Amino acid sequence: MRIDILTIFPNxxxxxxEESILKRAIEDKKVEINLINFRDxxxxxxNKVDDTPFGGGAGMVLMCQPxxxxxxxxxxxxxKVIMMTPDGVPYKQKMAYDLSKExxxxxxxxxxxxxxxxxxxxxxMEISIGDYVLTGGEIPAMVLVDSITRLxxxxxxxxxxxxxxxxxxxxxxxxxxxxxxxxxxxxxxxxLISGDHxxxxxxxxxxxxxxxxxxxxxxxxx
Ligand code: ADE
Numbered sequence: 001m002r003i004d005i006l007t008i009f010p011n012x013x014x015x016x017x018e019e020s021i022l023k024r025a026i027e028d029k030k031v032e033i034n035l036i037n038f039r040d041x042x043x044x045x046x047n048k049v050d051d052t053p054f055g056g057g058a059g060m061v062l063m064c065q066p067x068x069x070x071x072x073x074x075x076x077x078x079x080k081v082i083m084m085t086p087d088g089v090p091y092k093q094k095m096a097y098d099l100s101k102e103x104x105x106x107x108x109x110x111x112x113x114x115x116x117x118x119x120x121x122x123x124x125m126e127i128s129i130g131d132y133v134l135t136g137g138e139i140p141a142m143v144l145v146d147s148i149t150r151l152x153x154x155x156x157x158x159x160x161x162x163x164x165x166x167x168x169x170x171x172x173x174x175x176x177x178x179x180x181x182x183x184x185x186x187x188x189x190x191x192l193i194s195g196d197h198x199x200x201x202x203x204x205x206x207x208x209x210x211x212x213x214x215x216x217x218x219x220x221x222x
Contacts, residue, residue: 001030001031001032001100001102001103001104001105001148001149001152002031002032002033002034002103002104002105003031003032003033003034003104003105003106003107003145003148004034004036004074004104004105004106004107005033005034005035005036005107005109005141005145006036006038006067006070006071006106006107006108006109007035007036007037007038007109007136007137007138007141008037008038008039008049008111009109009111009136009138010035010036010037012136012138012139013035013138013142016142017033017145021149021150021155021156022145022146022149024155025149025150025152025155028154028155030149030152030153030154030155031149031152031155033145036070036074038066038067038070039066040070041065041066041067041069041070041073042063042065042066043065043066043069044065044066048063049062049063049066049067050062050063050112051063053113057113058113059112059113059114060112060113061112061113061114061115061116062110062111062112062114062115062116062119063116064116064118064119067108067115067119067122068119068122071106071108071122072122074106075106076104078102078103078104079103079104079105079106080099080102080104080105080106080124080125081106081108081122081123081124081125082099082105082106082107082108082123082124082125082126082127082144083108083110083115083119083120083123083125083126083127083137084107084108084109084110084126084127084128084129084137084140084141084144085110085114085115085126085127085128085137086128086131086132086133086134087126087128088125088126088127088128089125089126089127089128090128090130090131091127091128091129091130091140091143091144091147092166093147093164093166094166095127096144096147096148096151097151099144099148100148100149100151100152105144105148107137107141107144107145108123108137109136109137109138109140109141110136110137111135111136111137111138112136127140127144128140129143129144166219170212170219170220170222171208171209171211171212171219172208172211172212172215172216172219173208173211174203174204174205174207174208174211175207175211177189177192181193189203191203
C-alpha cells in the first residue's frame, strides 16, 4: 500500500515512522509512506497556502489551489482521498480494516481555522478521530496510518488483530498477565496456569464480556 500524507508541517512526522512495527512495515515494503508539503504546489508569489475567511472571523483558511493541484498531480484511479477534520465521520476499527485493503491513500491534514469548503469536493472521505479539536490533522493522520498499517497482511501476527477489541465482536480485550505469578501480593488467576485451554478460552471470553459491560455497555448494544 502507498500512503501519501499532505501537510504543511512534514517535520511533525519525524521519528513516527522510524520505530517499531511501522519502521519494519516500511522496510519490508508492506507500506510506502510519503510526506508531501502542499505548500510546494502554491501559485502564490509569497508561497501562501491560506487566507482570511470571506465574511470575516478569526483565523486563516486553507485555500483551494495548492491542495487541488497537489491532489490532482498524485491521484490515480486507485486512490482514496481522506480529509482529516473534526467534523468528519467518527473513526472506528471497521474503517481501519476497510482502508487497510486499499492500494493508495491520500491523507489531507488541515491546520488553522480549517479548509475552504470547496476542498471537500475533491475528497472521498472525511474522518474525525474523536470529539475534540486538535491543532491540525497531522496527529489524526498518524493515528490513521498506525491503525491501518498494522492490519496490512504480514505486518503483525494475524491472530493479534483477530483478537483485537473493537473487531466485529465489539468486546473489549480480556486481562493478560506475564511473569512473575505473584507481584506485590497480586496473583495471576489460577485458570491461566492450569494448562486447560478450553477453560482458559471460556475464562477470557467471560472476562471480555464483564469488562465490556462495566466500561463500554454501549458496545454490547451492537
Ligand atoms: N483536526 C483537528 N481535530 C481533528 C480531529 N479530532 N479529527 C480529525 N482531524 C482533526
